Amino acid sequence: MRNVILTAAIAGLGGLLFGYDTGVIASALLFIEPDFGLSSFGSGLVVAAVPIGAVAGAAGAGRLSDRYGRRLLIIGSAVVFIVGALGSAAADSEAVLVVSRVVVGIAIGLASATAPVYISEVSPPAVRGRLVTFFQLSVTVGIVVAYGVGLAFEPSGDWRWMLGLGALPAVFLLIGMLRMPQSPRWLVMAGRGYEAKAVLARIREDDPELIDAELDEISDSIVEEPGGWRDLLAGAVRAALVVGVGLAILQQVSGINTVIYFAPTIVGYTGIDSSSAAILASVAVGVVNVGMTVVAIRLLDRAGRRPLLLWGSALMAIALSLLALVFILGAGGGAGSLVAIGSLMLYVGAFAVSLGPIFWLLNSEIYPLPVRSKAAAVGTMANWFFNFLVSLTFLLLIDALGRSGAFFFYAAICVLTFLFCLRLVPETKGKRLEEIQAVFEERAGARA
Numbered sequence: 025m026r027n028v029i030l031t032a033a034i035a036g037l038g039g040l041l042f043g044y045d046t047g048v049i050a051s052a053l054l055f056i057e058p059d060f061g062l063s064s065f066g067s068g069l070v071v072a073a074v075p076i077g078a079v080a081g082a083a084g085a086g087r088l089s090d091r092y093g094r095r096l097l098i099i100g101s102a103v104v105f106i107v108g109a110l111g112s113a114a115a116d117s118e119a120v121l122v123v124s125r126v127v128v129g130i131a132i133g134l135a136s137a138t139a140p141v142y143i144s145e146v147s148p149p150a151v152r153g154r155l156v157t158f159f160q161l162s163v164t165v166g167i168v169v170a171y172g173v174g175l176a177f178e179p180s181g182d183w184r185w186m187l188g189l190g191a192l193p194a195v196f197l198l199i200g201m202l203r204m205p206q207s208p209r210w211l212v213m214a215g216r217g218y219e220a221k222a223v224l225a226r227i228r229e230d231d232p233e234l235i236d237a238e239l240d241e242i243s244d245s246i247v248e249e250p251g252g253w254r255d256l257l258a259g260a261v262r263a264a265l266v267v268g269v270g271l272a273i274l275q276q277v278s279g280i281n282t283v284i285y286f287a288p289t290i291v292g293y294t295g296i297d298s299s300s301a302a303i304l305a306s307v308a309v310g311v312v313n314v315g316m317t318v319v320a321i322r323l324l325d326r327a328g329r330r331p332l333l334l335w336g337s338a339l340m341a342i343a344l345s346l347l348a349l350v351f352i353l354g355a356g357g358g359a360g361s362l363v364a365i366g367s368l369m370l371y372v373g374a375f376a377v378s379l380g381p382i383f384w385l386l387n388s389e390i391y392p393l394p395v396r397s398k399a400a401a402v403g404t405m406a407n408w409f410f411n412f413l414v415s416l417t418f419l420l421l422i423d424a425l426g427r428s429g430a431f432f433f434y435a436a437i438c439v440l441t442f443l444f445c446l447r448l449v450p451e452t453k454g455k456r457l458e459e460i461q462a463v464f465e466e467r468a469g470a471r472a
Contacts, residue, residue, distance in 0.1 A: 027227045028146055028147060028155070028227040028228070031143075031146050031227060032143045032146065032147060032155035032158050033158050034203075034204055035098060035139045035142050035143050035159070035204065036139065036143060036158030036159045036161065036162045037162055037193065037197040038098055038101065038102075038135035038136065038139035038159060038162070038197055039136075039139065039158075039159040039160060039163035039165075039166065040162045040163070040165065040193035040196070040197065041101070041102070041105050041128075041131060041132050041135050041166070041190070041193055041197065042132050042136055042163050042166065043163035043164060043165060043169075043170070044166035044167070044189075044193055045132065045166075045170070046074075046163070046166070046167055046170070046281065047166060047168065047169070047170030047171050047174075048170035048173060048186050048187060048189075048190060049070070049074075050170075050174070051170070051171060051173070051174020051175070051177075051178070051183075051186060052174065052186040052187055053070065053071065053183075054181075055181040055183040056121070056183050059183070060118045060121070064419045064420065064423065065420070067419065068415060068416040068417070068418070068419055068420070069416065070121060070122060070125065071415045071416070072412045072415045073121075073122045073123075073125035073126045073128075073129060074125050074126070074128055074129035074132060075129060075408045075409070075411040075412030075415060076126055076129055076412055077126035077128060077129020077130040077133060078129040078130070078132045078133035078136065078408035079409050080126075080129070080130055081101070081104075081129065081130035081131060081132065081133020081135075081137070082133035082134070082136065082137040082401050082407075083133075083401065083405055084133075084134070085097065085133065085134050085137035085138050085397065085400075086137070086397045086398035086401035086402070087398070088100075088134075089137070089138050089141070090213075090398070093206045093207065093211075094138050094139075094141060094145070094206070094210055094397070095201060095204055095205070095206045095207070097138045098134075098135060098138055098142065098197070099197075099198060099201045100134065101131045101132075101135040101138070101197075102131070102135075102194040102195070102197040102198035102201070103131075103194075103198065104127060104130055104131035104134065105131035105135075105194040106191045106195065106198075107127060108124050108126075108127030108128035108129075108131055109124075109128060109187060109190035109191040109194065110188060110191055111123075111124030111127060112124040112128060112187040112188070112190075113184045113185070113188030114184070114188075128190070129408075131194070132408075135197075136159075136408075137397075137400055137401045137404035137405075138397070140156050140159050140384045140387065140388035140400070141207075141388045141397055141400050142207050143155055143156045143158065143388070144388035144389050145207040145208065145209040145210065145396075145457070146207060146208065146223075146227055148228070149454055149455060149457075151325060152385075153321075153325040153329070153453065154322070154325055156381070156384060156385045156388055156389070157317065157320055157321045157324055157384075159381075160320070160380050160381035160384055161314070161317045161318065161321065161381075163380075164310070164313040164314040164317045164380075165314055167310045167313060167314075168307065168310035168311055168314055170190075171307040172307060173185075173189055174186055175307060205223040205226060205227070206219070206223060208221075208223045208224050208227075208239075209242050209396075209457075211223065212242045217239065217243070221235060221236075221239060241456065241458050242393070242458070253398060255394065255398075256395055256398060256399055256402065259465075259468030260392065260461065260464040260465040261391060261392060261395055261399060261464075262468070263464045263467045263468045264391050264399065264464045265391075265399060265402060265403070266448065267386065267390060267448055267449055267450070268386060268387045268390060268399065268402070268403040269403050270448065271379070271382070271386060271387070271403075271444075271445075271449070272383060272387065272403045272406040272410070273406055273407070273410050274437065274441040274444060275379045275380070275383045275407060276407060276410035276413075277410055277413075277414060277437050278337070278340060278375070278379065278437045278438050279344065279414065279437065279438075280372075280380070281411055281414055281415055282415070282418040282430075282434070283309070283368060283371065283372060308365070309365070309368050309369055309372050312369045312372050312373045312376070313372045313373070313375075313376045315373075316376035317376045317380065319376075320332070320376060320377040320381045320382075321381075323377065324382070324385065325454070328453040329382050329385065329452055330445065330449055330450070332377055332378045332382060333378050333382055333445040333449060334442060334445055334446060335374075336375065336377055336378020336379060337374075337379065337439075338438075338442055339373075339374035340371050340375055340378075340379075340435075340441075341436075341438035341439050341442070342370070342435075343367045343370040343371035343374060344371055344431045344432070344434050344435035344438060345432065345435045346363070346367045346370075347364055347431050348427075348428040348429075348430075348435065349428070350364045351364075351428040351431065383403075383407070386449070386452065387400050387403040388400055389452055389457055389460055390464065391461075393458075393461075418430070421433070450463050450464075
């Protein structure tokens with residue numbers, strides 16, 4: 025178990041790329057806007073450049089992952105991220121900054137589509153939930169680290185250092201993955217069964233007698249070649265994609281990245297007019313995000329995925345409604361500010377124990393092996409595309425609906441998320457990946 029935990033933890037560092045950039049732009053934007061004279065649309069475009077690139081990265085991740093393996097693609101994503109982060113730090117115009125952040129987004133798209141799949145394929149069923157959640161934990165840690173970096177550089181306003189330091193987690197990921205094995209399931213699919221057995225012997229040291237049985241089960245579940253894009257239209261895969269893509273979209277349109285990307289701005293809306301105080305309040309929100317993700321790691325393989333999704337989406341709706349009411353009544357500092365920040369913490373905490381980790385987990389475990397990388401890439405593409413739409417339109421939505429109207433809108437989406445999970449999301453706790461495939465085969469057969 026020790027080896028598989030180490031493998032999952034190193035691969036999970038891919039989430040640091042995602043998290044650091046998500047968090048640091050929230051602080052850096054306070055100083056980029058006056059330097060480049062950005063409008064609301066321009067600010068949204070700087071933020072949205074990363075999701076644009078991430079859609080492209082995720083689109084290529086499926087084919088590249090099948091061809092070169094999950095491990096090599098994660099290594100490649102780290103290299104691309106380093107280039108983009110350093111380019112962002114050196115940008116001398118809005119256009120160069122946007123292009124560099126698109127490159128950062130490509131790297132994040134590659135990592136976010138591949139790392140959870142890699143972790144899922146090396147993990148035993150009993151602990152797969154908590155190990156895949158290492159990816160989301162790294163996201164939340166990266167956000168808090170980024171907020172801390174933003175707070176450290178706030179007196180000088182040096183946003184270039186804020187963005188450039190993002191290269192460090194990519195270096196850690198690059199070095200760590202050089203020592204990690206390939207996915208045993210990918211090796212079997214590539215016709216390298218002997219190597220797959222050696223990898224399983226390394227990461228299943230506690231249960232060596234089950235290695236042959238696991239190899240046989242993997243072999244029975246695949247064909248000789250990876251599936252094509254057309255295979256995503258098969259009944260069982262299509263049924264799984266409804267769940268994966270649906271959660272991908274709902275995770276974003278429920279408003280989480282409006283809170284993460286624009287946390288200091290939202291805190292400023294509550295009547296706190298100091299940039300350092302706004303960033304500090306954002307750090308507190310980020311700490312809640314990390315803490316509740318740790319709680320999720322302990323609960324996912326005990327309570328199950330489905331109950332956490334239902335409770336989490338309900339609490340998210342309540343928290344956003346409360347935040348909207350504060351804006352209706354007028355935050356104006358004091359008690360109103362405290363209630364608003366408390367609502368943000370409740371919302372982020374509920375997200376961190378439900379939609380945050382569980383989308384990435386389900387997107388890595390519900391698809392059949394021959395098309396797993398491509399189907400997971402489709403879910404990741406949908407996630408990043410709607411991340412782009414939400415981040416680009418948030419400030420415009422505030423202008424159109426007002427602060428209270430915008431957050432009531434996101435609360436309504438959380439109610440829709442609750443209904444979606446209640447109706448369509450199956451429980452996958454404790455099931456082998458091949459057993460989960462059978463759930464969607466039964467669902468597709470019933471519909472036929």
